[in-house]
Amino acid sequence: MNIEVILSPAEFDPLSRRDLSSTTCVVFDVLRATSSMITALNNGAEAIIPVSEIPEALALHDQHQDYLLAGERNGLRLGREQTGSVDFNFGNSPREFTADKVAGKTIVWTTTNGTRAMRSCAHAEMILVGSLLNLRAVADVIDQLRPRELVIVCAGTFEQVAYEDVFAAGALIERLRHHCDNENLTDSAHIAHATFLKAGSVDPVRALARNARKLQSLPDLAGDIHICLDRNVIKLNAALMSDGSVRALEGFAARLA
Numbered sequence: 001m002n003i004e005v006i007l008s009p010a011e012f013d014p015l016s017r018r019d020l021s022s023t024t025c026v027v028f029d030v031l032r033a034t035s036s037m038i039t040a041l042n043n044g045a046e047a048i049i050p051v052s053e054i055p056e057a058l059a060l061h062d063q064h065q066d067y068l069l070a071g072e073r074n075g076l077r078l079g080r081e082q083t084g085s086v087d088f089n090f091g092n093s094p095r096e097f098t099a100d101k102v103a104g105k106t107i108v109w110t111t112t113n114g115t116r117a118m119r120s121c122a123h124a125e126m127i128l129v130g131s132l133l134n135l136r137a138v139a140d141v142i143d144q145l146r147p148r149e150l151v152i153v154c155a156g157t158f159e160q161v162a163y164e165d166v167f168a169a170g171a172l173i174e175r176l177r178h179h180c181d182n183e184n185l186t187d188s189a190h191i192a193h194a195t196f197l198k199a200g201s202v203d204p205v206r207a208l209a210r211n212a213r214k215l216q217s218l219p220d221l222a223g224d225i226h227i228c229l230d231r232n233v234i235k236l237n238a239a240l241m242s243d244g245s246v247r248a249l250e251g252f253a254a255r256l257a
Contacts, residue, residue: 001146001179005169005188006153008161009113012120015153020124024147026138026172027121028130029155030164031211032092033114035131035228036070039094041248042236044103048246050115054083057108061086064106070097071110075214075221078110094227106245113162117155118240124151127240128249132168132202136232139175141249146179152192163195163209164229170196171231202229 006015028034037048051057054071061067070090071078077091090096092111109115121127126145130138130152142150152172154165170192173185185193199205206212206225215221237249 001148001150001176002184002186003150003152003173003176003180003189004186005166005173005192006151007156007166007188007191008154009116009156009159012116015151016120016123020121020151022147023124023149023151024126024128024142024145025121025124025151025153026128026130026142027114027117027153027155028165028168029111029114029117029162030132030168031162031209031215031228032094032224033109033111033155034129035133036092036094036097037109037114037129037246038131038134038234038236038238039227040070040097040102040107041238041246042234043097043099045097045107046104046247047106048238049106049108049244050118050240050246051108051110052116052119054078054110057110058083058085060108066106068102068105068107070107073112075112075218093221093224095223113155113157117153118246121151121153122240122244129238129240129246130168130172131234132171132229132231133227134232134234134236135168135171135175137235137237139172141237142176143179150176152189154192157211160210162211164205164211166192166195167199167202167205167209170194170199202231205229
């Protein structure tokens with residue numbers, strides 16, 4: 001298995017133009033988009049439709065009034081002052097997506113980086129949604145699929161690298177080391193793996209990650225840090241489907257039971 005890591009959004013555009021037809025991708029936006037998506041699906045959401053821009057989300061909502069809207073800019077829930085018409089139902093906090101609010105629902109989702117990262121690799125053979133919450137489950141899927149080419153996409157923050165996403169990429173590589181030798185890792189994969197090994201736990205993420213420090217400064221959002229950095233508490237996997245929706249991936253969690 002050859003493993004590559006996309007470290008920052010600067011690589012999204014080149015990635016979107018690559019041939020990924022035989023590649024499995026895993027997208028990490030630990031703080032907080034992919035963590036919240038996995039939480040919503042685990043709590044019964046039917047589907048998530050990730051879009052890059054606010055107008056795309058509003059257009060889908062106009063066509064399907066029963067769809068819920070989720071999203072943020074600069075970490076904060078989108079309101080009518082940004083959309084020009086409606087307040088979004090949810091922001092980007094995993095605590096918002098409780099079963100009583102999302103069970104059976106389709107959610108249109110737009111965030112600063114996470115949904116952009118998904119769209120950049122939407123043409124890959126398979127696109128898995130990764131977080132620390134379901135890290136073991138993601139590794140288990142890859143164990144079963146054994147793709148020849150694996151690209152781990154770190155969503156980053158604005159146009160920069162995000163420490164927590166690189167940490168998560170390294171944690172996944174550590175779980176997959178039995179599938180690859182050093183020569184199967186690109187330099188970016190070595191960087192991610194070394195970052196994880198040096199950190200050793202999630203405590204350095206809280207201390208060093210820019211996004212964690214920002215959330216810590218916002219009383220209403222500080223509680224998200226502990227939730228998003230918890231490891232292996234959700235057995236569910238999710239993938240971006242050919243119709244553009246993210247759904248729970250059936251049939252791949254049984255080995256974790």
